[in-house]
Amino acid sequence: MDRLSLLAFRSSFFGAVRSFFLGAGYLEVDTPLRLPALIPEAEILPFASESWWLQTSPELCMKHLLAQGASQLFQICHCFRKGEQGRFHQPEFSMLEWYHVHWNYQHLMKEVEEFLAALLHACAHFPAVQDGNALILQDRKISFARPFLRITVKEAFEQYAGMPVHLALQKDLFEEILVTEIEPHLGWELPVFLFDYPAELASLARKRPDNPQVAERFELYIGGVEIANGFSELIDPEEQRNRFVHEREKIEQQGRRVGPMPERFLEDLAQLKETAGIALGLDRLLMLFLGCMNMSDVQAIQLENFTK
Amino acid sequence: MFSASDLRKGLKIQIDGEPYIITDFEFSKPGKGQALYRTKMRNMITGNQFTQTYRSNDKFEKPDLEERTMQFLYSQDDEFHFMDTSSYEQIFLTRDQVGDNTHFLVDNMEVQVLFFGERPIDISLPIFVNLTVTQADPWVRGDTSGTDTKPVTVETGYQLQVPPFVEEGDKIQIDTRTGEYMTRVKE
Numbered sequence: 001m002d003r004l005s006l007l008a009f010r011s012s013f014f015g016a017v018r019s020f021f022l023g024a025g026y027l028e029v030d031t032p033l034r035l036p037a038l039i040p041e042a043e044i045l046p047f048a049s050e051s052w053w054l055q056t057s058p059e060l061c062m063k064h065l066l067a068q069g070a071s072q073l074f075q076i077c078h079c080f081r082k083g084e085q086g087r088f089h090q091p092e093f094s095m096l097e098w099y100h101v102h103w104n105y106q107h108l109m110k111e112v113e114e115f116l117a118a119l120l121h122a123c124a125h126f127p128a129v130q131d132g133n134a135l136i137l138q139d140r141k142i143s144f145a146r147p148f149l150r151i152t153v154k155e156a157f158e159q160y161a162g163m164p165v166h167l168a169l170q171k172d173l174f175e176e177i178l179v180t181e182i183e184p185h186l187g188w189e190l191p192v193f194l195f196d197y198p199a200e201l202a203s204l205a206r207k208r209p210d211n212p213q214v215a216e217r218f219e220l221y222i223g224g225v226e227i228a229n230g231f232s233e234l235i236d237p238e239e240q241r242n243r244f245v246h247e248r249e250k251i252e253q254q255g256r257r258v259g260p261m262p263e264r265f266l267e268d269l270a271q272l273k274e275t276a277g278i279a280l281g282l283d284r285l286l287m288l289f290l291g292c293m294n295m296s297d298v299q300a301i302q303l304e305n306f307t308k
Numbered sequence: 309m310f311s312a313s314d315l316r317k318g319l320k321i322q323i324d325g326e327p328y329i330i331t332d333f334e335f336s337k338p339g340k341g342q343a344l345y346r347t348k349m350r351n352m353i354t355g356n357q358f359t360q361t362y363r364s365n366d367k368f369e370k371p372d373l374e375e376r377t378m379q380f381l382y383s384q385d386d387e388f389h390f391m392d393t394s395s396y397e398q399i400f401l402t403r404d405q406v407g408d409n410t411h412f413l414v415d416n417m418e419v420q421v422l423f424f425g426e427r428p429i430d431i432s433l434p435i436f437v438n439l440t441v442t443q444a445d446p447w448v449r450g451d452t453s454g455t456d457t458k459p460v461t462v463e464t465g466y467q468l469q470v471p472p473f474v475e476e477g478d479k480i481q482i483d484t485r486t487g488e489y490m491t492r493v494k495e
Contacts, residue, residue: 086335
């Protein structure tokens with residue numbers, strides 16, 4: 001595909017995303033990319049910008065706005081994560097993030113279904129989209145008929161890996177099994193929600209009241225590719241502070257600079273009502289709509305060729 | 309030292325005292341979890357392939373690899389003897405190590421020999437080599453068989469397809485990466 005066609009597809013894709021959320025009563029916001037404090041996350045490396053950082057996600061800023069009384073927010077922005085480079089990773093990428101007050105992750109999964117069906121319909125002329133209701137990827141047809149499939153993390157480990165998830169965690173093999181044995185199967189007939197993650201793998205999500213071993217978190221998979229991560233937000237400042245202390249210890253052990261504790265964010269949480277929020281990788285989703293399996297091919301500019 | 313984030317296709321690393329070249333590489337990082345570096349590699353001495361997943365804190369030694377320009381002297385049994393053109397030091401590699409390069413190797417040819425420490429482990433040829441055709445069927449003008457190439461044998465015993473006008477005694481240029489005919493060389 002030539003660059004101008006790509007830009008046209010990209011533009012109409014972003015337009016369709018916006019029109020869905022504006023139509024559903026969301027307020028679009030744009031928050032700063034460069035921040036004095038980040039959410040401490042041991043497995044995500046931020047880029048320093050003088051003594052501040054480039055955001056790894058807009059979560060902190062958006063929850064700040066929710067604490068001030070906003071009820072439905074969405075944002076399309078760039079996020080930065082150091083060292084992430086691969087077919088489905090770029091150190092700078094486009095994220096769609098949205099929040100809905102009074103909702104939990106179940107409500108959000110339903111809205112994801114509506115959103116993706118509407119988006120696919122609006123993108124009916126895209127190369128990998130068939131009749132506005134299915135994706136053709138690697139000669140396989142992925143229908144976007146609702147409801148999408150749902151499988152818990154526990155079930156997925158039993159079904160695809162034959163190993164109980166608690167054992168995978170004990171042996172520090174959770175990610176490796178997920179990537180090599182589970183993800184490749186997910187989302188080939190219909191998109192799939194993988195949900196109810198082990199509580200220790202969801203730093204910002206609420207634990208299930210009826211089963212505190214798991215957190216109310218889900219990931220959406222299409223064609224084996226992870227597209228979105230959503231959850232019922234943890235709004236208990238004390239529990240959040242304890243989790244942050246734990247993450248900060250891990251960052252220190254890695255020998256990285258630990259930024260200031262995001263105190264303002266913890267204060268904001270105390271003001272937050274029950275809320276569900278989700279981050280969706282727009283470059284990855286666009287990549288699938290264009291039938292392409294390399295994320296940097298669908299970004300507006302390919303920096304690897306920039307200085308040649 | 310290399311760390312996992314340095315891994316990429318073509319990188320050479322050392323594991324358990326042996327040199328490996330990365331033949332395929334995929335970065336993955338499921339749902340804000342640990343970064344995984346899924347790596348396929350080939351042992352540069354034995355040729356064995358294997359697959360391994362590394363994590364961010366894994367570290368690798370840099371193998372002591374050096375290429376030296378050497379001249380091919382002769383082969384005897386399964387030993388291929390080379391000489392360093394500056395120090396006149398002589399070494400040999402086995403037929404297995406030289407592999408398909410034997411198709412294009414003639415006496416006095418300059419090649420790059422790869423050393424792991426003091427041990428020669430591989431050679432790389434010039435991209436283009438000129439070899440003499442030692443056997444070719446004559447070109448029958450008016451041949452109506454419809455084929456536009458014919459097989460010939462060059463001085464190393466290697467056979468390839470060439471245009472019909474190439475004759476015994478001609479020198480031809482061959483691309484050593486593909487083993488294909490490029491052009492006839494005028495002397």
